[in-house]
Amino acid sequence: MDAVLILEDHDSVIKSLTQLMEDIELPLDLIHCKTYDEYEKAIGDEANKKRIKCLIMDLSNNKSEDQSKSFKSIDYINDQYANNRIPIFVHSAYLNTYEGLADRGTVFKVLKTTKSPKEIVDLLKKFYDSGFLDIFSNGGSLENKIMKEVHNSFVEQFKSNEIAQIISSIESAEPADFQARIKEVFERIAIRSVYQNLISTKENSAAVRVNTIEHYYRRNAGCAIWTGDIFKNKESNNHVFIATPRCNLANNNFNQILVCEVNEVDEKKIAEFKKKDGDSKIQRSITDNLVGEKLRFLPRTPQFKGGYVDFVNTYTLDPQIITSNYEYVISLVDDLTNDVVRKLSTYLLRGGIADTHYAEAIYYFQDLFPKPGAIS
Known part of the structure; x- marks a missing residue:
């Protein structure tokens, strides 16, 4: 059976976590470790490596650490974060002394209180019921x-x-x-x-429908600036889309970076999305079947609040300004990046004609619309 490993030296916390999991009949074994020796033995056991789906780690596990605020468990947390693919709950009264792994989506820092065990078990149940625990783990x-x-x-x-x-x-x-x-x-x-x-959609199968979060990813390697990246100005919070071609960035063949501003979804647009046909408008915006020629809609996700890439507000920035005054937010996947760049190119290359006097133009259509009572 899959298991949760708990490093915790307080019996009351272990008892609380155990009882809560039993109450909801969560089918996960609990591996209790009160000491670091017990933890090392349990985590190193080959029989446990594919069973352990989650860690609950207390920072302090003896009285000397309470006084020194130097926690050996941090080394274990960092090691598991670097080498394992499971959620890690850091459950401690000393979270204010631990700044490591800040804002990491697979590390959950939970301040130890009388209610915190329930908070952990509730989230653990969500992970188990959804099947998430079995996706990334060893042998998952x-x-x-x-x-x-x-x-x-x-x-x-x-x-x-x-x-x-x-x-x-x-x-x-x-x-x-x-x-x-x-x-x-x-x-x-x-x-x-x-x-x-x-x-890819398989033959005789339903079409593959991605979650909107799959239109984005976080780059963790490569160039500091890349086509399809979204950056945020540290002072104004304004967002920009990087439009310089990949080949120029890859070969360092540029002096300035071409960017388009990304406008927020304003209150007027939010109101439209709330109407009866709002769902349809969101759908048509995502497929670019509603927005118009000068904007490209980017859908909202937990990672990125979305908005509209604005082709009217297109300009260049010095790359050093981007790296110093902006912070990286997210990247568009290749197909969405290509669609934005395609639409930008179409907007910039439009030709247009001389402005027309429309009232005069309408005159030439009058013979196509007989007046009431006229014999045709």
Whole structure:
């Protein structure tokens, strides 16, 4: 059975957590550790590695730490955060002394009170009931899914002597370090294949419908500034969309960064979304079937409040100004980035005609609209 590991030296807290989980019949074993030795033994047990789906960690686990405010458990928390893929609850009365892993979505800092065990168990139940605990953990569904798709990408991605040709092409261009390049290319082929297969609609199956949060991701590697990034001005909180082409950024071929302002969803638009046909308007905004030529709607998610990329307010910024005066918020995935850039290009390239006197123009249509009582 899956398990929750608790590092806690107070019997009353352990008893409270245990009773709350029993009351809601949450089918998870509890592995109690009162000392660091017990914790190291439990976490190092091979039989537990795929069972443990969540950690509840007290910062202080002996009286000497209460006085010194130097907690050995922080090392364990950091290690598990870096090497495991499970939620970690830091449950302590000393949270004010612990600033590590701030604003990390998989680390939950819960101030220890009489009500805090229920807060933890309620969230734990949400994770269990939703199936979330089994997605990212060791041996979880994502790991199994990825390995299955990686296998498929290996056996289905290549035909005939394609592998040998790919290797030869790399070896001919980079003979000095071709092994590292081969590893890089084939890993990227596999990962790209996995992703594309996951988002592609299968034959005779319902269309794949992504959650709007899947239109965004947080970059954690690569260039400091990249096409599709959203940055926020630290003083004004104004947001901008990075529109400089990827090839220029990748090859450092730029002096200024092309940006478009991102307007907030104002009160007028919020009122429209609240009307009876509001759901339809949100849907049509997401698919860009409502907004108009000078704006591109970005949907709201827990990560990003959304808004409208404004092609009228397009200008350039010095990259140093962006890195010093702005902070990174989120990135649009490639297909949404491409759609925004496509629409920006269309807006900038529109030709237009000389302004027309419309009252005079309407005169020429009068013969198409017979007057009442006239014989046609």
